[in-house]
Amino acid sequence: MYGHGLFETMRLASGDIPLINYHLDRLLTGARKLTIPLDAGIVDDYISGFLADCNENGVVKLTVTAGAGQRGYRPSNTQRANIILQWFAELDPVAEIRLQVCAHRLPENPALAGIKHLNRLDQVLASLELEYERGISIRDGLLLDAKGNVIEALSSNIFCLVQGRWLTPDLACSGVAGVMRQFLIDEVIPAARSGSAPVDVTRIELTTLASADEIFICNAVRGITVVRALNDENGVELAAWTETPATGGVSRHLENRLPCFRA
């Protein structure tokens, strides 16, 4: 009733869910923050049973809710979490995207930042700003916080290359800390750029993004998507990119580790 729950949107490829441990880590962290009693073994059993019945390539959505309570905000002690698994067809590939700044700003909420909870009215409102053709967005939305800092795309995280170094926004106060974002930080970008600096998790202003050498967005379903252009809230182009060699290098390393993300 009040969005007291969490979800994970996961790729299903060749009978496996890539990055499943990252997904489960984030889910359990979220459950702890929201005080939802969730047994990791039970979630594992549900997923195993689901994969035994359904292993066609696609997208698996795992939703956990705190369960049904009484009227009023406080969960009752007797509530039991609900675990819901859904399968969706594989998405059409998107090689590159135009990002458009959304006028809706993300609030700062340190207690909820990072986790993938079900209070997503900000994303619903921001998504309504985008133009759609035949139900498919021809742009992705870029979400800023109230101070104008870059946080994330609508359903993806963002990386930009500045002076030879990959930056990604600090998500301590807003945003969802994506599973693919973490895998890129932990393993892929260090491998792609051995010897160079690790990813810098930091505050990023819109002007920094507009003047970056390359930008990409990423999530656990689509992998890495090149950003070709950046528009402001009114559709005016702030920047565009034609060559993205460093992004290509990161993508190749990701594809080597997880072949399902090969274009």
Added chain:
Amino acid sequence: MYGHGLFETMRLASGDIPLINYHLDRLLTGARKLTIPLDAGIVDDYISGFLADCNENGVVKLTVTAGAGQRGYRPSNTQRANIILQWFAELDPVAEIRLQVCAHRLPENPALAGIKHLNRLDQVLASLELEYERGISIRDGLLLDAKGNVIEALSSNIFCLVQGRWLTPDLACSGVAGVMRQFLIDEVIPAARSGSAPVDVTRIELTTLASADEIFICNAVRGITVVRALNDENGVELAAWTETPATGGVSRHLENRLPCFRA
């Protein structure tokens, strides 16, 4: 799935819902802000039908959701709003309450402030800070924003008397603009204090609240509840009140207008 919806919690007394027009105004304002297509006539019809079947004194909860969409944040054009009506037994009267500051802070979100939407994780988390005895809170939670300004109680708005004038927090950036709060501002307090200044809707710091001459909280189910003491996050008492004559005056005027709120 993402809390894209609204609710109203209403008193049902002697076959009628007091302040029904205030409830419907807020609901329709919220639906407009959340782009939920909602026909006022259909809502009226549902409520009339509900009251024809069920007119026992109690609490009626009206929930409106944006309806079922596809995966992803953007609502589809074909979604139809769901309207849900529930009846609950009348609440036990609470004559007075101790307020305790919650450590959880409300985020600033001007696009969502004021309306009674279903993204209520902040209230769920704050409610978990309070002590409960046999499922009943022995305190109510006081919610501040990140800057430390007073916003509201967990399910009520708040008024305080400072230098002979009633103040209530400005809810432009956080909080729910309660139906009872608006009725008190519009009609009850002006009548109770004819000739004196109207209610001052303003920024209120915790220190102002602690040094106020009187405090009460209010909502559309319980009416006015006297605040007898104010605690900080650690349970340390910041202030206490024994006499609350001005609150008594406002309560009497409310009871004259709406007898169901007589204690």
